Amino acid sequence: MKTMHTKFAIMTTASMLALGAYAAHAQEQIRAISAFPQALAFSQSFQGFVDLVNEKGEGVVQITYAGGPEMFPPNQQVDAVRRGVIDMQYGPASYYLGTMPEADAWVGSTVTAAEARENGGFGIMQQAFREKLGVELLAHLDTGVEFHVYTIQEPRRTEDGGVDLSGLRIRSQPIYNAFFEEIGAIPVSVPVPDVYTGLERSTFDGSGWPIVGIKDLSWDRFLRYRIDPGVFQTDLAVVINPAKWEGLSDEAKAxxxxxAAEYEQTSYENFQQVISETDATVREEGMTVVELEDEQAAEFRRMAFESAWARMQAAGSEHYDALRSAYYPE
Structure with a gap:
């Protein structure tokens, strides 16, 4: 009887040790969503980040890409992460400018994510995300993608080589309105799913949009003129719920x-290739590029970037000076 009890105790101890070893090595799971439909180039890039984490984290940590805006409205997704309804999210930081004006540092940035990690800008942005959105910032992906102004008809030119957009109704987003107004255009707020119909019916005269995705949305069927140079920069963040992040093992966090750091550079390089290919394709298919040169090009870019920094300064961000120095070195 004593022997049987001893054997049972040994077996129970061994089982508990085995279960403990299994638990210690069980993969930690993270559920992630994107602000964009999964078919768009930006969501496909986020999938690349997910794949990289899953490759490096096999047996330790895995991310499940659970969906896009069909799960939560894009401008409510970060709040869902903060509340722990979802673990991780990828999308524009500028959706939350009312709460975190520091998002304009990315809109008005002229440096890459890798450069911002080195000069301290990324660390300041992590602090802003924690304090003002209640989430942990992991990455600034897909940098280097600029924003362009497209028109249906050829834009008027000025005597000094600029463009005259006075009176043109251009589809916009709130973060670009000040710039559009400064160059004479009338910004029009139209949800992305409705833009194609609006262009088809000539409800407006053009649109602002990154060069990436212009063909994915088929807007290039109507937008036949693109004004260069490009301005602004993508502001796409990967964030995670703070409690989820703190609950991960040190190995998983590492x-x-x-x-994150590796894919920031990879996504930058990938999109430079996509930009080059898209540019060549739309030119071959008949899009005319209206190129501003020298002083006109410099002034066009200055007005764009300064509109973002002026908005942050007006909002009273305590990080304005440090972020401007890091993200918009002059």
Missing amino acids: IIEEA
């Missing part, structure tokens, strides 16, 4: 941080 894997995600390593993947």
Whole structure:
């Protein structure tokens, strides 16, 4: 009887040790969503980040890409992360300018994510995300994608080589309105799903949009003129719920941080290739590029970038000077 009890105790102890070892090595799971439909180039890029984490984190940590705006409205997704309804999210930081004016540092940035990590800008942005949105910032992906102004008809030119957009109704987003107004255009707020119909019916005269995705949405069927140079920069963040982040093992955190820094550079390089290919394709298909040169090009860019920094300054951000120095070195 004593022997049987001893054997049972040994077996129970061994089982508990085995279960403990299994638990210690069980993969930690993260559920992630995107602000964009999964078919768009930006969501496909986020999938690349997910794949990289899963490759590096096999047996330690895995991310499940659970969906896009069909799960939560894009401008409510970060709040869902803050509340722990979802673990991770990828999308524009500028959706939350009313709460975190520091998002304009990315809109008005002229440096890459890798450069911002080195000069301290990224660390300041992490602090802003924690304090004002209640989430942990992991990455600034897909940098280097600029914003362009497209028109249906050829834009008027000025005597000094600029463009005259006076009176043109241009589809916009709130973050670009001040710039559009400064160059004489009338910004029009139209949800992305309704833009194609609006262009088809000539409800407005053009649109602002990054060069990436212009063909995915088929807007290039109507937008036949593009004004260069491009301005602004993508502001796409990967964030995670703070409690979820703190609950991860040190090994899992290290894997995600390593993947984040690596993929920031990879996504930058990938999109430079996409930009080059898209530019060549739309030119071949008949899009005319209206190129501003020298002083006119410099002034066009200055007005765009300064509109973002002026908005942050007006909002009274305590990080204005440090962020401007890091993200908009002059």
